[in-house]
Structure formats: structure tokens, C-alpha cells
Amino acid sequence: MKQLNTQILIIGAGPSGMVAAGYLQKQGVECLVVEKSSFPRFSIGESLLPKSMENFKEAGLLEAIKAEGFQKKFGARFIKEDKLGEFDFSEKFGKGWDWTWQVPRADFDLVLANEIQRKGVKIYFNAEVKNVNFEEKQSLTEVVINSEEKIEIQAEFIIDASGNGRVLAEQLNLNASPKISGNSSIFTHIKETNRPKGKEGELITFEVLDTKTWFWYIPFSNGNSSLGFVSENEWFEGFSENNSVAFKEMLKNLKYYNNRFNSYPFLFEPVKLPNISRNVTKIYGKGFALTGNSAEFLDPIFSSGVAFATESGLRAAKLTKLEVEGKKVDWEKDYAEYMQAGISVFSSYVKEWYTGNLQKLFFHENPRTDIREQICAVLAGYVWDKNNPFVKNHQRIIGNIARMIDREEINI
Ligand SMILES: Cc1cc2nc3c(=O)[nH]c(=O)nc-3n(C[C@H](O)[C@H](O)[C@H](O)COP(=O)(O)OP(=O)(O)OC[C@H]3O[C@@H](n4cnc5c(N)ncnc54)[C@H](O)[C@@H]3O)c2cc1C
Structure with a gap:
């Protein structure tokens, strides 16, 4: 059996793995x-989210992404x-990026992977991790390539960026109850041949059907748009078991987007x-x-998944570099507690x-500027900025203000 050796093995070539690889390559770590x-x-x-731009930049990936002309996202x-509740990232509290992109991930992830390979990092595609054997800190990973060839990879450290593959979480029995439970989603793409110009055809929009149920519209620069619904598991039981039929039924519930998407064929059978x-x-x-995502995923409502995937990928890569250099690393404080x-x-x-x-704050008729700016910074992904009261006091502040709105004590 072929055996490879490397300092760091990265499992998964999604945004998390590619940001980790980009940083390590820049630092000269194998x-x-x-x-x-x-x-x-x-x-x-x-x-x-804008925060992820910092991570792409530090991993040396930003220029390659910029060259692709993806749809810019300003809010x-x-x-x-x-x-209506509208947020413009240029009006957010504090410093940081005020724009980012809306991306079809097949294209986006390919750009990242191509750039990483161009920089000289080897990516084995069609290469599935089957098992990892740890001996102290060293590991021997069994990988099957093209469903037939078995290889073994010896590594000093593994960054598991396998997303929903959840390689080590499954193997080491690390799965835990999620913080948000009981939500499902269904989504597809359409080619929007009659897309309106300007904001209506560019801005990501969430249409809220009820407190638990919402719809996303994400237009891409290639003319395709992503459509999806999220709700409690039970909500989906009220629709056909056939995903295409169910999605068409769901679209009929939209008020703002009344009929706008109904006539477009789906580019793929909606995925549930x-x-x-x-x-x-x-x-x-x-x-x-x-x-x-191999670690944690909350919910799509604030588009935070890739921001956390890149933040954790970058952070883990930085600490891993120190670790393989023989330096002392406080993983609990500098990784787990930080994340x-x-x-x-x-x-x-x-x-x-x-x-x-939170919906009471978002949809308030006369929003108070400072509150909106502080919430906007959170929506841009700047969730480590303790100068922002909406970060520092996140556990109490939303409920407190919502109650003040209910009692008409505050005009936000
Ligand atoms: C309905 C829904 C909507 C979402 N919308 C958003 C959004 O708008 N914005 C946002 O930021 N996030 C969103 N997310 C979250 C987002 O999908 C993830 O957070 C993000 O893709 C995680 O990136 P990642 O690099 O960790 O994993 P992934 O991008 O999933 O990459 C993991 C890679 O690992 C590979 N892999 C898996 N198993 C193995 C194995 N055994 N061996 C080798 N390779 C393996 C996979 O093939 C994959 O390429 C959404 C999630 C859901 C469910």
C-alpha cells in the first residue's frame, strides 16, 4: 500500500480546509x-459575511476570488x-470590511482549490478518509482514492475540515446536541431569465413567512439565483413528499415575491x-x-457558516504551525474558547x-441608528468586538430591548 508523509493533513477542500491550507503554505509548513x-x-x-474577507486575505486567497467577478454583497x-429591515454593512459599528460576495459554491470552492494547487499544495480529489489511527500525536489515515486504491497518510497533525462528512466527530464519538435544534431546509437554483435590474436583482433578501419560517433569495452574477426555505421540521410535513412539488407549493406562500419565481424550472431537484x-x-x-462544519453549525439565518469555517480554519492552522514547531499551544484558550x-x-x-x-428589532418602524449599526456589525460577522454592546451583552440585550418595545418604553 502506498504511504505518504506530511506534517499536516487537511481533510476536506471546502472554505475551511482551503483557508487552513493557504495559511500553512504561506508560512512554509508542509x-x-x-x-x-x-x-x-x-x-x-x-x-x-464581510468578516470572512479578512480570513481569505490572510490565507492568500482574496485576489483569486476577486478576479472571478462574483456578485458583491453590501448588506x-x-x-x-x-x-422592512435593511442593513448596509458600510453603516456598521466599528471597523472592518463592509462588503463581501454571494457565490455559487461549486464555482467558488473550485476557485479556492485551484488557487491552493497553483501555490503548490497537493489536493487529492476523489480521496475519501475511511479511518484515522492515532498514536499519541502522530496519526495514520486510511484513504481510498477513486473508490479502489487504498493509501495511508502519516501526519503530525490533522485539521479535520470535512464539513458534514464529520470524519473525526463520527469516529471519535464527539457528536453533541446542537444549540439550535429541529430546523430543516429545502433549496434549489433557478436561471432567472427575467431578473429585475438593481437592488431587486442583486441584494440577498430574506422573506419571513412567520416567526419560525423564512425564505432566502440569493442572486448570483452568473444569472442563476438560489432559493430556499428554513423552518421547523414539522412545517415541511404539510407539503408533498415530492421535493419539486413541495417547493412549488411553498413558493405560493410568498407575499413579497408573489409569483416572481413560480414559472422558472429548477436547475436541480430541490434538496431537503x-x-x-x-x-x-x-x-x-x-x-x-x-x-x-465538522465542528459546529448553528443555522443559516445569518449566513454565518462560511465565516466560522474560515475563522476556525485559519485559527487552527496558526496554532497547528506552532504545535509542529514544538511550541506550547493552549488549544483550550486560544482555539476552543476563542471560537x-x-x-x-x-x-x-x-x-x-x-x-x-430579534424580529421586533429588525422590523421596528423607527429604528434607532446606534442600535441598528451595532446589530449590523454582528450581521457582518464582527462577533469578537467587545466594544460593541450588541456583542458584549448578547445574552440579554435583544430580549431586554424587545420587552421595552412591547411596553413602548423605547423608540428604537
Ligand atoms: C440550508 C443551509 C444554508 C446555508 N447557507 C449558508 C449561507 O448562506 N452562508 C454561509 O456562510 N453558510 C451557510 N450555510 C453553512 C455552510 O454550508 C457551511 O458552514 C460551510 O459550507 C462549511 O464549510 P466547511 O469548509 O466547513 O465544509 P464544506 O464546505 O462542507 O467542505 C467539506 C469538504 O469535506 C469533504 N469531505 C467530507 N467527508 C470527507 C471524507 N471522509 N474524506 C475526505 N473529504 C471529505 C466534502 O466533500 C467537502 O468538500 C448553510 C447551511 C445550510 C444547511
Whole structure:
């Protein structure tokens, strides 16, 4: 059996793995990537957050992405019946990027993988990790290439960026109850041949059907648009078992987008994912770190998945470099606690979205400028900025303000 050696083995060539690979390559640390699929391959997670731009830049990937002409995203719009909540990232509290992209992930992930290979990192495609044997910090990973050839990879450290493949979470029994539970999603793409010009054909928009149910519209620069619904698992039981039929039935419930998408054929049979949230008991251990979705996924409502995937990929790569250099690394403080600080902010926002409290703030008729700017910074992914009261006090502030709105004590 062929055996390879590397300092760092990265499992998965999604955004998390590619940012990790980009950083390590820049730092001259040896790494190789194994990826189960062949690229391009479909993936969901198409609306990015400005915070992730910092990570792409640090990993040396930003210029390659810029060259592709993806649809720029300057903010996001939320609509519920006649109410509107619109956020412009240039008006956010604090410093940081005020734009990013909306991307068809098949194309986007291919750009990242091509750039990583151009820089000299080897990616094995159609290479599925089957098993990992740890001996102290060293590991021997069994990989099957093209469903037939078995190889073994010896590594000093593994970055598991396998997304929903959840390689180490499954193998080491690390799965835990998710922080947000019981939501499903269904989504597809259309070619929008009659797309309106300007904002209506460019801006990501969320149409809220009820407190628990919402729809996304994400237009791409290639003329295709992503459409999807998220709700509690039970909501989906009210529709046909045939995904195409069900999706058409769901589209009829839209008020703002009344009939706009009904006549377009789906570019692929709508995909339904049940119970979309994920969690683990720990995100690092002897000789490995979990990054991106292989560690945790909350909910799509604030498009935070790729931002966390790249943040954790970059952070883990930085710590891994120190580790293989023989330096002492405090994984608990510098990785687990750091990541949880950001995730817990979004987790509060997602929970308060589904209680309806956050929706009261979003759809308030006379929003107070400072509050909107501070929320906007969170929506841009700046969830580690403790100068922002909506970060620092994330557990209480949304509920408190919602109650003040209810009692008409505050005009936000
Ligand atoms: C309905 C829905 C909507 C979403 N919308 C958004 C959004 O708008 N914005 C956003 O930022 N996020 C969104 N997300 C989240 C987003 O999809 C993920 O957070 C993001 O793709 C995670 O990136 P990743 O690099 O961790 O994993 P992935 O991008 O999933 O990459 C993991 C890679 O690992 C490979 N792999 C898996 N198993 C193995 C194995 N055994 N061996 C080798 N390779 C393997 C896979 O083939 C894959 O290419 C959404 C999620 C859902 C469910």
C-alpha cells in the first residue's frame, strides 16, 4: 500500500480546509489535502459575511476570488409582509470590511482549490478518509482514492475540515446536541431569465413567512439565483413528499415575491436537509483540530457558516504551525474558547430570531441608528468586538430591548 508523509493533513477542500491550507503554505509548513469529491461539486452556503474577507486575505486567497467577478454583497434585506429591515454593512459599528460576495459554491470552492494547487499544495480529489489511527500525536489515515486504491497518510497533525462528512466527530464519538435544534431546509437554483435590474436583482433578501419560517433569495452574477426555505421540521410535513412539488407549493406562500419565481424550472431537484444544526463535545484533541462544519453549525439565518469555517480554519492552522514547531499551544484558550466566544454571540441572535424578539428589532418602524449599526456589525460577522454592546451583552440585550418595545418604553 502506498504511504505518504506530511506534517499536516487537511481533510476536506471546502472554505475551511482551503483557508487552513493557504495559511500553512504561506508560512512554509508542509501540508496536503484529501477531498472526497471531485470538483466542481455543489455545496450550500452561498452568502458570505464581510468578516470572512479578512480570513481569505490572510490565507492568500482574496485576489483569486476577486478576479472571478462574483456578485458583491453590501448588506442584507429582511421583509415580513409590509415591514422592512435593511442593513448596509458600510453603516456598521466599528471597523472592518463592509462588503463581501454571494457565490455559487461549486464555482467558488473550485476557485479556492485551484488557487491552493497553483501555490503548490497537493489536493487529492476523489480521496475519501475511511479511518484515522492515532498514536499519541502522530496519526495514520486510511484513504481510498477513486473508490479502489487504498493509501495511508502519516501526519503530525490533522485539521479535520470535512464539513458534514464529520470524519473525526463520527469516529471519535464527539457528536453533541446542537444549540439550535429541529430546523430543516429545502433549496434549489433557478436561471432567472427575467431578473429585475438593481437592488431587486442583486441584494440577498430574506422573506419571513412567520416567526419560525423564512425564505432566502440569493442572486448570483452568473444569472442563476438560489432559493430556499428554513423552518421547523414539522412545517415541511404539510407539503408533498415530492421535493419539486413541495417547493412549488411553498413558493405560493410568498407575499413579497408573489409569483416572481413560480414559472422558472429548477436547475436541480430541490434538496431537503432535515435537522441542519450540528455540534460536538470538543473541537480539538491530541494531534487534531476540528474546523468549520465538522465542528459546529448553528443555522443559516445569518449566513454565518462560511465565516466560522474560515475563522476556525485559519485559527487552527496558526496554532497547528506552532504545535509542529514544538511550541506550547493552549488549544483550550486560544482555539476552543476563542471560537465559542464568537459562536455564542451568533447563537444568541439565532435563538432570539426564532423567539421573535430579534424580529421586533429588525422590523421596528423607527429604528434607532446606534442600535441598528451595532446589530449590523454582528450581521457582518464582527462577533469578537467587545466594544460593541450588541456583542458584549448578547445574552440579554435583544430580549431586554424587545420587552421595552412591547411596553413602548423605547423608540428604537
Ligand atoms: C440550508 C443551509 C444554508 C446555508 N447557507 C449558508 C449561507 O448562506 N452562508 C454561509 O456562510 N453558510 C451557510 N450555510 C453553512 C455552510 O454550508 C457551511 O458552514 C460551510 O459550507 C462549511 O464549510 P466547511 O469548509 O466547513 O465544509 P464544506 O464546505 O462542507 O467542505 C467539506 C469538504 O469535506 C469533504 N469531505 C467530507 N467527508 C470527507 C471524507 N471522509 N474524506 C475526505 N473529504 C471529505 C466534502 O466533500 C467537502 O468538500 C448553510 C447551511 C445550510 C444547511
